[in-house]
Amino acid sequence: MKDYFTIGELANLFAIDVQTLRYYDSIGLLVPSHRDAHNGYRLYKFDQIYQVASIRYLKRIGYSLNQIRQYLDSRTLEHTMQQLHDQSQELKRRWNELIDIDATIGRKLEFIKQQLPLVDLQHIVVKTFEDRYYLNIGSEESLYGSDVFYFHPTMVFYHGREKTFGAYLFASEKPEDALVLPRGQFLCAYHQGPYETIHERIAFIRAHAQGLHLADWEVNFNILDQFVERDSNHFITEIQIPILSQQ
Structure with a gap:
């Protein structure tokens, strides 16, 4: 030896x-x-x-x-036993956190898989939705520092040129601080391309409302964004404008 x-x-x-x-x-x-x-x-x-x-x-x-x-x-025996017990509890906490993150990633992947076949860049349609839930992120400055941006589909609320962001929650998620996007009918169309051109698409949709009384705001759901696609020409967003009434 x-x-x-x-x-x-x-x-x-x-x-x-x-x-x-x-x-x-x-x-x-x-x-x-x-x-x-x-x-x-x-x-x-x-x-x-x-x-x-x-x-x-x-x-x-x-x-x-x-x-x-x-x-x-x-x-010492006492200290070692306590240290190992505490570390075991910490590992279990991390494990549960990773399980939650993995489930959220899976739901985001499923969202993209479900939404892509529905993309129709040619038509403007009326859709009916039940209550939907989201987490408030706030301004664009807050967006990329928020973990929910990476794990949930991003929602963008437009009031004219002002915009705020939210994280769309799936049906199985409803934390206490969740906000609700009320049920109703929405005039919907898809946009492909950079976000800088999205207002042109919104104006086009509103110009073809065909007698619908629309709200003065829109909510956009990012399907393919900068987290998924490098080329902004491939970004895909669904624009949804609440319908207040029909003439």
């Missing part, structure tokens, strides 16, 4: 990079027990193998390097 390992031998034993061990040394997490007086090479005692194994295990169960240092410096 070897008494000492060089840094290369220890790295090979655990299939980790030599630079990683040097970094552990620099932050005091795993300091070599000896340094060769002639060449400065790091030498690790055999029992430091168990310290490396502990570090690798703790990293695998989600500990940061700072947490690992604290853990290794304060090991």
